[in-house]
Amino acid sequence: MDIAGKVFIVTGGASGLGEGTARMLAANGGKVVIADLQVERGQAVAQEIGGVFVKCDVSSEDDGKAVVAAATAQGKLMGLVNCAGIAPAVKTVGKDGAHPLAVYTKTIMVNLVGSFNMIRLAAEAMCRNQPEPTGERGVMISTASVAAYDGQIGQAAYAASKGGVVGMTLPIARDLARNGIRNMTIAPGIFGTPMLFQHAAGGAGRAGRQRALPQPPGPPRGLRHAGAPDHHQRHAQR
Numbered sequence: 001m002d003i004a005g006k007v008f009i010v011t012g013g014a015s016g017l018g019e020g021t022a023r024m025l026a027a028n029g030g031k032v033v034i035a036d037l038q039v040e041r042g043q044a045v046a047q048e049i050g051g052v053f054v055k056c057d058v059s060s061e062d063d064g065k066a067v068v069a070a071a072t073a074q075g076k077l078m079g080l081v082n083c084a085g086i087a088p089a090v091k092t093v094g095k096d097g098a099h100p101l102a103v104y105t106k107t108i109m110v111n112l113v114g115s116f117n118m119i120r121l122a123a124e125a126m127c128r129n130q131p132e133p134t135g136e137r138g139v140m141i142s143t144a145s146v147a148a149y150d151g152q153i154g155q156a157a158y159a160a161s162k163g164g165v166v167g168m169t170l171p172i173a174r175d176l177a178r179n180g181i182r183n184m185t186i187a188p189g190i191f192g193t194p195m196l197f198q199h200a201a202g203g204a205g206r207a208g209r210q211r212a213l214p215q216p217p218g219p220p221r222g223l224r225h226a227g228a229p230d231h232h233q234r235h236a237q238r
């Protein structure tokens, strides 16, 4: 897609992958709407890249509608990149007993329901676009994780949420193909973001310790080099 002059929503755009995506789109002439819970950071990034910030919980219908309205006010909404996400690390049964259901539910709400909420609302707006000469009306990219396929200890909620993102990708793509809207999902391994560094540093208090890492595919643990301990994996197994 020719990015220049088009409008893109980036959820989770205040940090990490979303921030990088927002900067890339702006550097290529796109108009970016950052949708994130982090107000100060989101506003700062938006200002730097000449974009717009909208405070948004992706799992809220009202917030999602406000983001799409802000985007269409900027011009032709042609893209949504779903990067907002949380990664709690909790075992099915841990020291304190059974996995809190509220943590599981929240993870599904943000990572899975939140992604779908933004997709459905952005797609509704894109369906009204005049198609490009190529017939294209828009593109949507969501972020799953290698944990969708190979979740580690403590990742029941995270892996389930990302597995859901993977699972809905094809039916959504089929739903929207006739409208000229593409839908796809990436499933990355580990990369360096605040989510990763907070976890690797042991985090701040309980909230920090609850952050899990998506695990990269790799050789069986026994084949890892003895001098290069996979401390990320050890953290996730706490």
Ligand SMILES: NC(=O)c1ccc[n+]([C@@H]2O[C@H](COP(=O)([O-])OP(=O)(O)OC[C@H]3O[C@@H](n4cnc5c(N)ncnc54)[C@H](O)[C@@H]3O)[C@@H](O)[C@H]2O)c1
Pocket: 011, 012, 013, 014, 015, 016, 017, 018, 035, 036, 037, 038, 056, 057, 058, 059, 082, 083, 084, 085, 086, 087, 110, 114, 143, 144, 145, 146, 187, 188, 189, 190, 191, 192, 193, 194, 195, 196, 214
């Ligand atoms: N970092 C990794 O190693 C890794 C690997 C695989 C997949 N991922 C996925 O990539 C995506 C981006 O992660 P990141 O590493 O950049 O993390 P990050 O913590 O740097 O960024 C996530 C952003 O999402 C925002 N957010 C959280 N809950 C939200 C909500 N309810 N509504 C709106 N915004 C919300 C946060 O405020 C934050 O700005 C996530 O979906 C994550 O699961 C990350």
